[in-house]
Amino acid sequence: MKKIIKNGTIVTAADTYTGDILIEDGIISGIGLKLEAPGAEIIDASGCYVFPGGIDPHTHLDMPFGGTVTADDFESGTIAAAYGGTTTVIDFCLTAKGQPLQQAVDTWHHKSQDRAVIDYSFHLMVSELNDKVLEELPQIIEQEGITSLKVFMAYKNTFQADDGVLYKTLQAAKREGALVMVHAENGDVIEYLVDQALAAGHTDPVYHALTRPPELEGEATGRAAYLTGLTDSQLYVVHVTCAEAAWKIAEARKKGLRVYGETCPQYLALDQSALEKPDFEGAKYVWSPPLREQWNQEVLWDALWSGTLQTIGSDQCSFNFKGQKELGLGDFSKIPNGGPTIEDRFSILYSEGVEKGRITLNKFVDIIATASARLFGLFPQKGTIAIGSDADLVIFDPAAVRILSAETHHMKVDYNAFEGMEVKGEPVSVLSRGEFVIRDKVFVGAAGKGKYLHRKRFEAEAPRPAQAEISGGVV
Ligand SMILES: NC(=O)NCCC(=O)O
Ligand SMILES: [Zn+2]
Ligand SMILES: [Zn+2]
Numbered sequence: 144m145k146k147i148i149k150n151g152t153i154v155t156a157a158d159t160y161t162g163d164i165l166i167e168d169g170i171i172s173g174i175g176l177k178l179e180a181p182g183a184e185i186i187d188a189s190g191c192y193v194f195p196g197g198i199d200p201h202t203h204l205d206m207p208f209g210g211t212v213t214a215d216d217f218e219s220g221t222i223a224a225a226y227g228g229t230t231t232v233i234d235f236c237l238t239a240k241g242q243p244l245q246q247a248v249d250t251w252h253h254k255s256q257d258r259a260v261i262d263y264s265f266h267l268m269v270s271e272l273n274d275k276v277l278e279e280l281p282q283i284i285e286q287e288g289i290t291s292l293k294v295f296m297a298y299k300n301t302f303q304a305d306d307g308v309l310y311k312t313l314q315a316a317k318r319e320g321a322l323v324m325v326h327a328e329n330g331d332v333i334e335y336l337v338d339q340a341l342a343a344g345h346t347d348p349v350y351h352a353l354t355r356p357p358e359l360e361g362e363a364t365g366r367a368a369y370l371t372g373l374t375d376s377q378l379y380v381v382h383v384t385c386a387e388a389a390w391k392i393a394e395a396r397k398k399g400l401r402v403y404g405e406t407c408p409q410y411l412a413l414d415q416s417a418l419e420k421p422d423f424e425g426a427k428y429v430w431s432p433p434l435r436e437q438w439n440q441e442v443l444w445d446a447l448w449s450g451t452l453q454t455i456g457s458d459q460c461s462f463n464f465k466g467q468k469e470l471g472l473g474d475f476s477k478i479p480n481g482g483p484t485i486e487d488r489f490s491i492l493y494s495e496g497v498e499k500g501r502i503t504l505n506k507f508v509d510i511i512a513t514a515s516a517r518l519f520g521l522f523p524q525k526g527t528i529a530i531g532s533d534a535d536l537v538i539f540d541p542a543a544v545r546i547l548s549a550e551t552h553h554m555k556v557d558y559n560a561f562e563g564m565e566v567k568g569e570p571v572s573v574l575s576r577g578e579f580v581i582r583d584k585v586f587v588g589a590a591g592k593g594k595y596l597h598r599k600r601f602e603a604e605a606p607r608p609a610q611a612e613i614s615g616g617v618v
Pocket of ligand 3: 201202203458460
């Protein structure tokens, strides 16, 4: 059925204007003034912004980690994402050493295909890079449309790969047109610091942050950037938390390297002091890399504004406080790392960014959707409002004011990391390929309606580093 969204303020990464959007067969087929189409359902968006649906480039749904499994799976996680204004997620498919890549990908298809309520895709973790993996990789990239590869430089003895694996992954990515993503922390030194802290009897959650200092994130980020230059490849640094890492990315981009970066809402809105909350509550705020001293927040905002960082990922990786975070009672190193963020990513960026004058409306759209679409091979199908693009749209009321809380969120987890935070603006209705998923704040979608997205290879369409974009930034 045709739909026309009327009288909204349409916002893309480039433009802001009042107009109507015609939707046919899930695609935007017209944009104009006073549009009409016989039989079309009319949706009034007066007083609201119409944004392209958010793209969350970093989620962990139904993921085994830290001796347990995330509380949110592809159903609850994508419902919460949709409530929050996100219409596409790209989740991390884990692999184990010796496991055929196709088997790992099939496991992730199995977790997601009958559950997701919005469209989704996968990044592929690379844990080793031997001849078998090298042989299978081109096939996976071509047939599955998985054009981004993830290497962990931390989590020693579980996910961590060595520099040789990272180097060879960058080489393979250059050959195959894939983007290499890194969790950039020096896992070897962290392991040593954690052992020292525990031996000294330091078991509280705050020691998670104290044993992962920003220098170790900056060092790993710089190392990965150097290897990217050496291989003439392309790199995306996930969850950048601090000045030390942002500076390394800025330096690499100044040299003209294809190095990109993401931060997350928790690093923009929370700080290290949260880990000191009494009664083990600090465990709710255990992420890796950890929350940093508050002054880093403005550095990250500057880096987003200047283009040193391009995207915001939720890094959704939720664990209940009761029974899951509590696995680390008496030993901070056993607290499952991660938190529930998928639902509030969009609103926090809008409220803390646009409403507080740190970024413009168009920059907001770029960070929340367009840049990820370009970097991860989804543009222009996703990430913008244009004729021919999927009708993934968010009707957003900028006047709404609400308080984020576990009592009202839709994630299947017993706390909200941003509990009590006031945000301005709210997604009222959300459409995925022209169908309502959220209508007037009520979920009307269905599990299994989300489609798996084959993505294009990394190409020149991705935003290029430019001297101008960093001159006013963090360097
Ligand atoms: N970030 C975090 O603490 N948990 C999720 C896994 C990861 O991204 O490192
Ligand atoms: Zn990570
Ligand atoms: Zn993550």
